Amino acid sequence: AQSVSQHNHHVILSEAASLELGCNYSYGGTVNLFWYVQYPGQHLQLLLKYFSGDPLVKGIKGFEAEFIKSKFSFNLRKPSVQWSDTAEYFCAVNWATLSGSARQLTFGSGTQLTVLP
Amino acid sequence: DSGVTQTPKHLITATGQRVTLRCSPRSGDLSVYWYQQSLDQGLQFLIQYYNGEERAKGNILERFSAQQFPDLHSELNLSSLELGDSALYFCASSVTPGPQETQYFGPGTRLLVL
Secondary structure, three states: OOOEEOOOOEEEEEOOOOEEEOOEEOOOOOEEEEEEEEOOOOOEEEEEEEOOOOOEEEOHHHOEEEEEHHHOEEEEEEOOOOHHHOEEEEEEEEEEOOOOOEOOOEEOOOEEEEEEO | OOOOEEEOOEEEEOOOOOEEEEEEOOOOOOEEEEEEEEOOOEEEEEEEEEOOEEEEEOOOOOOEEEEEOOOOOEEEEEOOOOHHHOEEEEEEEEOOOOOOOOOEEOOOEEEEEO
């Protein structure tokens, strides 16, 4: 079955540290890739997405992610985190069907990021 | 604010009861998705509707059902509630299912079953 793995369950960083959160998905094929963020008590917000083209995508709030097809990975990065980045981060993937439409989003288990002031 | 609205924000009920959660998609979006977020299961896709018709089913229990109305709002009905149904229920919407679809999430309904 298709699956998405986020190996870091909880990451603790100090402000200004660099961030990289891992995301791997189970197998190849045509994929659409997303990172969502959930601030405490809030809903999921889209950070960035990749459909095709340049494998390095930039999102909101200074986040970026790199799609590495050979590694089935879509890691999220930020060069310098802020206290306000404290949140839970979810990687999500959907795979294209044979007809070209997309299957449902499959989410990773999430990574809780805590940024210490 | 994603433009997706959900009511109620919080719901407390007892085991065996039935509740209805409501979702209004973003203006212009035809597709609605329901997800359940719980501590032990994470974020799980339940069911999808597109323009009033069921499109796909995920890990949705038989006690749960949903529908999408002509005005495109959707309702998720949860019946014979159990303690384990306590979770955050999210609705998401998109313009239309397709190869480059993006889903936008609502604020969720937090359900507590006592």
